[in-house]
Every structure is written in C-alpha cells, then in structure tokens.
Amino acid sequence: MSKLKDKLNNKIEAHRPRIKKLLSDHGETVVTDVTVQQIIGGMRGIKSLVTDISYLDPYEGIRYRGFTLEEVFNQLPKPPNAKMPYVEGLFYLLLTGDIPTQDEVNELIYDCVNRRQLPKYVYEVIDAFPNNSHPMVILSAAVMSMQRESIFNLKYQRGLNKLDYWESTYEDALNLISKMPVISAYIYNKLYSKRTGIYQDPTLDFGGNFAYMMGMDSPYDEVSRMYFILHADHEGGNVSAHTGHLIASSLSDVYYATSGMINGLAGPLHGLANQEVLRWIQDLRSKMGDKVPSEEIMKKFVWDTLEGGQVVPGFGHAVLRKTDPRYQIQREFCLENFPDDDLFKYVDMLYRIVPPILQEQGKAKNPWPNVDAQSGVVQWYYGVTQYDFYTVLFSIGRALGVLSNIIWDRALGFPLERPKSITTDMLEQIVGIK
Numbered sequence: 001m002s003k004l005k006d007k008l009n010n011k012i013e014a015h016r017p018r019i020k021k022l023l024s025d026h027g028e029t030v031v032t033d034v035t036v037q038q039i040i041g042g043m044r045g046i047k048s049l050v051t052d053i054s055y056l057d058p059y060e061g062i063r064y065r066g067f068t069l070e071e072v073f074n075q076l077p078k079p080p081n082a083k084m085p086y087v088e089g090l091f092y093l094l095l096t097g098d099i100p101t102q103d104e105v106n107e108l109i110y111d112c113v114n115r116r117q118l119p120k121y122v123y124e125v126i127d128a129f130p131n132n133s134h135p136m137v138i139l140s141a142a143v144m145s146m147q148r149e150s151i152f153n154l155k156y157q158r159g160l161n162k163l164d165y166w167e168s169t170y171e172d173a174l175n176l177i178s179k180m181p182v183i184s185a186y187i188y189n190k191l192y193s194k195r196t197g198i199y200q201d202p203t204l205d206f207g208g209n210f211a212y213m214m215g216m217d218s219p220y221d222e223v224s225r226m227y228f229i230l231h232a233d234h235e236g237g238n239v240s241a242h243t244g245h246l247i248a249s250s251l252s253d254v255y256y257a258t259s260g261m262i263n264g265l266a267g268p269l270h271g272l273a274n275q276e277v278l279r280w281i282q283d284l285r286s287k288m289g290d291k292v293p294s295e296e297i298m299k300k301f302v303w304d305t306l307e308g309g310q311v312v313p314g315f316g317h318a319v320l321r322k323t324d325p326r327y328q329i330q331r332e333f334c335l336e337n338f339p340d341d342d343l344f345k346y347v348d349m350l351y352r353i354v355p356p357i358l359q360e361q362g363k364a365k366n367p368w369p370n371v372d373a374q375s376g377v378v379q380w381y382y383g384v385t386q387y388d389f390y391t392v393l394f395s396i397g398r399a400l401g402v403l404s405n406i407i408w409d410r411a412l413g414f415p416l417e418r419p420k421s422i423t424t425d426m427l428e429q430i431v432g433i434k
C-alpha cells in the first residue's frame with residue numbers, strides 16, 4: 001500500500017465513528033426547514049449533502065479542506081522556480097486534509113506518472129469522432145469508454161465487502177485522474193493542431209506534462225497548474241460535483257460518474273460559461289475590428305444581451321454573493337503578466353460595468369463576476385484560442401474534487417441518493433390553496 005493510501009486508510013478509520021455517532025445519536029435532529037421557493041427553485045440553499053473536501057462561503061468564497069485559495073497557493077509545494085504549486089499536491093490535500101511535504105508529493109507524482117498510459121482503443125474512440133464534434137462530447141465518451149478498466153467494478157462482481165469499496169475506487173480514481181490530461185491533450189491535437197499524436201514527458205508533473213502534451217511553451221505549465229487548482233472543487237451541490245456524487249451513489253464506478261459530471265459541466269449555466277464568455281466577447285470584438293470599445297458601446301452590448309432575454313455569461317452565482325476569489329486570483333495574474341492585452345481590456349471593462357447594470361436590472365441576486373469571466377482570457381493569451389476547449393480544461397480540474405469526494409463517499413458508506421418529489425397538487429394542498 002502506498003504511504004498516501006495508508007494515511008487515507010487511517011483517516012477513514014478515524015472518521016467513520018463520527019458519521020456513525022451523528023446518525024445513531026442525532027439522526028432525528030432538524031437541520032433546516034424547506035420552503036416552496038426552494039422546492040420549485042432548484043433546491044437552492046437546502047443543506048442536504050455532506051462533504052469535507054471543500055466549503056463555499058457566500059462572502060468569502062471557496063476553502064479547500066479549510067484552507068483559503070491564498071493559503072493553498074502559498075503552502076502547497078511547488079516545482080523548482082515555479083510560482084504555482086503541484087496539482088498532485090492539491091489532490092493530496094483534497095484527499096487527506098493535510099498539506100503534503102515535498103517527498104509526499106514526489107511519491108504521488110511517481111504513482112500518477114505510472115498510470116498515464118492510455119489503452120489503444122481510447123485513441124480509436126477519439127479518432128472516430130468527426131472533427132466538428134464538441135470536445136466535451138468526445139471527452140465524455142472517451143472517459144466512458146474506459147469503464148471496462150474499472151477495478152471497483154471487477155471486484156464488486158466478485159463480491160466485495162462494503163468497508164473495502166473505497167480502496168478499489170481510489171485505484172480507479174488515480175488511474176482516471178492521471179489519464180484525463182492525456183485524453184484531453186489528444187482531443188486538442190486532433191481537433192485543432194497540425195501535430196500528429198502527442199508526446200508525454202514522464203519527468204514532468206501533472207501541469208508540466210499537460211503543457212508539454214499540448215505543445216505549449218512555458219509559462220503554460222504554470223497556467224495549467226493555476227487553472228486545475230482553481231477549478232478543482234466548489235463544495236458538493238454544484239451541478240458537476242453533485243452529478244458525480246449522485247451517479248456514484250448507485251455504486252456506478254468512477255468512469256460512469258465522471259462521464260456524467262462532464263456532461264453536467266457542459267451546460268452554459270455551469271462550466272460551459274467559460275466558453276460562452278469568450279464567444280460573447282469575440283462577437284463584439286469582431287464588430288469592433290481591432291479597437292477596444294468605449295464604455296458606452298460596451299454598456300449597450302451588455303444591455304442588448306439582457307434585453308434579448310439572455311444571461312451575461314461569467315456573472316452571477318447560485319451561492320456566492322461577492323466577486324469570486326477564483327476570478328480575483330486570475331485577474332491579478334493578468335494584471336501582473338499582460339495588463340495591456342486588448343482582450344484583457346475587454347474583460348477589465350466588463351468587471352467595472354456589468355455589476356452596476358445587473359444591479360439596475362434588479363434580477364440577479366449576485367451581480368459580481370465568477371471564475372468563468374476571467375479564465376478564458378488567460379488561455380487565449382497563452383495560445384489556446386479555441387474556446388470550445390475551455391470546459392475540457394475545467395473538467396480535468398473538477399475531476400480532482402469530484403473523485404476525492406467519491407472516494408470518501410464510499411469510505412463513509414454514504415447510501416444511494418434518493419430525495420422525495422411531490423406533485424403540484426400536493427404543494428397546493430400544503431400551502432392551503434386546495
């Protein structure tokens with residue numbers, strides 16, 4: 001057993017009695033009341049899931065295992081001369097709750113490098129797609145095609161003790177996390193690049209090897225590390241995390257669950273918003289020629305979008321009630337590295353003018369920018385201008401959190417998820433209309 005798996009085993013043993021006690025001694029304690037608005041309105045704010053991987057405070061933003069993003073970026077070990085930490089270190093933190101030492105990260109990197117090799121048929125699945133397919137469709141299918149590799153599924157068929165579910169799920173999760181960047185880079189090269197095939201470098205970490213496979217020079221390795229870490233988790237209720245958890249709750253393996261979470265992420269109100277932001281800005285940019293618009297033109301563009309019954313992509317959030325710290329970190333990165341870039345000037349102007357417009361319109365509960373308003377411009381600046389690929393990048397990052405959650409779901413024996421639905425008649429009876 002690897003040292004990480006051994007450590008996880010001890011943490012799981014220590015955690016199991018906490019859940020057991022909560023259920024046996026406090027199972028009937030009321031946590032929250034539920035309103036009609038919440039039932040009809042997408043279950044907003046109903047506390048009905050448990051995860052220790054991350055927590056999202058509406059005013060502070062995300063904490064991974066209790067650490068703010070600033071603390072995560074400062075405290076996790078980094079490659080030599082790098083500003084951004086190892087992605088593997090973040091995964092270690094999400095799994096265990098501990099900031100790893102350099103040696104602990106090295107051991108995990110070594111383990112992951114040995115899991116990167118893709119079965120040949122995965123390349124064939126990807127190659128079979130027409131080049132005008134959306135990359136998220138190809139990613140989802142490629143992940144799904146690997147279900148036959150599931151160790152959990154194999155062991156389950158042979159008869160597996162409940163207490164051991166997490167162990168083979170851990171193996172599946174590490175295999176999949178190590179392979180997703182390879183799948184994604186291969187999709188990128190197939191769809192957009194003239195390069196044939198991709199090359200890996202086993203001496204490089206997750207972010208470094210991803211940049212290498214994409215054919216991108218430094219600092220794209222740093223950009224990748226930052227991107228994957230920022231997108232890793234956003235507590236349990238968002239569409240991708242929740243979908244992954246829900247599917248896995250039926251004991252479907254991580255290949256089914258991750259393919260499903262990718263499908264949820266592909267919606268424009270969730271992960272695809274990063275693509276939508278760029279598509280929307282490029283629409284105005286093409287009308288403007290090479291010029292950056294005046295604030296008046298930009299305001300009209302935003303109002304036209306709203307009056308057309310569309311959302312302004314990259315703004316608003318179901319939980320956050322302030323500017324997303326993931327936005328802020330990327331904004332600071334842009335200000336440090338390319339403050340005079342034209343596309344950044346668009347994003348910067350939107351940062352100033354959109355919130356007052358959304359406030360004036362008076363509908364959005366949160367007028368402030370989210371992660372997706374800023375992530376695309378960073379990718380664009382460093383050469384990934386094919387914006388329909390951006391949600392694939394999001395998927396790689398999000399898999400780190402979703403898979404950490406699924407390992408813990410299995411370890412703590414969380415049951416099949418099965419909320420109760422009622423009819424409109426019943427709701428009307430409850431409120432006294434009928």
Ligand SMILES: CC(C)(COP(=O)(O)OP(=O)(O)OC[C@H]1O[C@@H](n2cnc3c(N)ncnc32)[C@H](O)[C@@H]1OP(=O)(O)O)[C@@H](O)C(=O)NCCC(=O)NCCS
Pocket residue numbers: 268269270271273306310311312313314315316317318319363364365366370371372
């Ligand atoms: C993220 C999002 C889906 C959250 O939805 P929500 O929790 O229902 O948000 P709210 O409660 O604030 O929505 C209230 C109203 O404001 C609207 N609204 C919210 N954000 C908006 C935005 N960015 N632009 C225009 N209208 C917006 C909603 O569409 C809703 O309108 P309706 O009453 O006509 O249905 C929403 O803010 C949105 O669509 N944002 C743009 C897409 C995006 O950036 N998604 C990525 C999120 S990380």
